[in-house]
Ligand SMILES: Nc1ncnc2c1ncn2[C@@H]1O[C@H](COP(=O)(O)OP(=O)(O)OP(=O)(O)O)[C@@H](O)[C@H]1O
């Protein structure tokens with residue numbers, strides 16, 4: 001039996017009068033890649049910020065690998081890696097020092113820390129550029145560095161919020177392959193994207209959010225099969241049918 005690594009129960013969030021996440025429930029099983037889709041402003045990034053503990057929920061609970069946020073907030077944080085929608089690295093610190101800084105936040109020191117930093121930088125093919133500052137990097141390289149920062153502590157769950165927006169095809173392929181490799185090694189992934197080909201290539205299961213609510217939580221193939229009868233041939237068609245919004249092809 002596959003265990004649930006993550007269980008989100010009744011997440012809620014308002015900004016002022018505006019409810020942006022509304023009684024959201026979903027699960028992520030051990031070792032799966034879940035694709036999270038939704039139109040702009042659906043509440044995806046807000047949900048992810050609450051999941052990672054960057055932002056408090058107004059209501060709701062999170063269970064993670066048998067732990068609850070109320071009791072085990074710190075232990076849960078240790079097991080999650082986040083690549084945020086907006087790149088979060090320090091432009092004036094070397095690539096090496098960036099990864100070292102983030103990994104040290106998880107308590108690693110000395111040789112173990114150095115080993116992890118090297119492994120993470122090698123994994124994203126930036127070891128040769130370790131002495132350079134990301135201020136000089138291309139978008140794709142910055143994103144890869146951000147990934148190194150988010151995986152050096154070996155999280156059980158990696159969350160990526162639109163990691164391939166605005167980068168070159170080579171870096172994009174690189175990132176997709178990296179996710180597959182991490183997943184084969186046992187990391188569960190929540191992958192937020194507007195790109196259907198990426199969701200097709202990576203994900204076993206699909207979450208579709210719209211206006212703060214979860215509209216779909218289903219195995220990808222089962223979802224496609226179910227919507228065939230309604231004339232939807234592709235995930236794009238299904239997305240349009242459910243949200244009334246076309247998926248955007250390119251970042252506006
Ligand atoms: N800090 C904030 N203060 C006020 N409103 C916010 C804040 N963060 C997000 N919002 C609003 O909450 C709603 C959901 O935003 P969120 O960023 O979660 O959407 P998203 O699904 O990630 O969209 P996108 O696909 O554009 O990244 C939007 O209406 C947004 O304007």
Ligand SMILES: [Mg+2]
Nearest residue numbers: 044045046085
């Ligand atoms: Mg977002």
